[in-house]
Amino acid sequence: MNLESRSPGDTVSTSAAARVLRGVDELRAALAPARREGRAIGLVPTMGFLHEGHVSLLRAARAENDVVVMSLFVNPTQFGPNEDLDRYPRDEGRDLRLASEAGVDLVFAPDVPELYPDGAATAVEVTGNLTSVLDGDPQRRGSGHFRGVTTIVAKLFNIVGPDVAYFGQKDAQQAAVIKRMVRDLDFPLEVRVMPTVREDDGLAMSSRNVYLEPADRVRAVALSRAVATCEQQATARGSLDAGLAAARIELAAAAIDPEYLEARDAETLEPVEGLTGRPILVAVAAKVGGARLIDNVVINPHMGRAR
């Protein structure tokens, strides 16, 4: 890997191995020449166990930047006490291979004390509606989940200093929260949100899909069917309620009782009564067997869709 010689859009034919860095100082030193020369740095934050969704972010970063950094860190502060931190799937060897194949230059893979040293007492929090509804509802993951996300993402922004950072539309609420943090704290970077990548049958790709037993894997498709049906019906009938009702039928047919199925303004996450003329996020979360899954669609005023 040669940080001096790669240009945005370069095709990576023989995937050079990405360089793995474990320390903050080491990463900053590796990026210093590129930063001095004003070369564009793209960051793809991940918790590893990469799938095609991650790879689509890496490819976008490779096409649009001189230097691509991927972080690989299962962030403990965004997991609640009853969540799956201990069993979260991990396979660093495979992740490094996929990152290298996608043209990543540097993989930042610190251990927990490197990012949360003893006595770490600072958090970054986006307050209010954005983090207290949907997954942020105290009955669900709670706003603490998003405090963990914004804290680690702010740290990564400070460590890497990217020009562009890439996130997936599948985590629509996370993307909205991060965009607000970037705006409110004046991080000098662009947040790019890339479309959800789906399996052939529509299931949104997620590292947590490995928790699904075969029968639950079949049922899980109902989440993507539900949000797609909602978008189709709402658009065709000019009624958000009709769309939501059709989505509920899809979920019930698969014996899925959602934690939530809600329509909200896609940027502010304020509740909406009907089609408002602004993009509307229809988001669903449900436990399917051993996996808690989320999915969403954005109904755009001009009937295009981002899924």
Ligand code: PAF
């Ligand atoms: O989306 C994720 O994988 C994580 O929430 C992120 C953004 C890498 C922060 O840990």
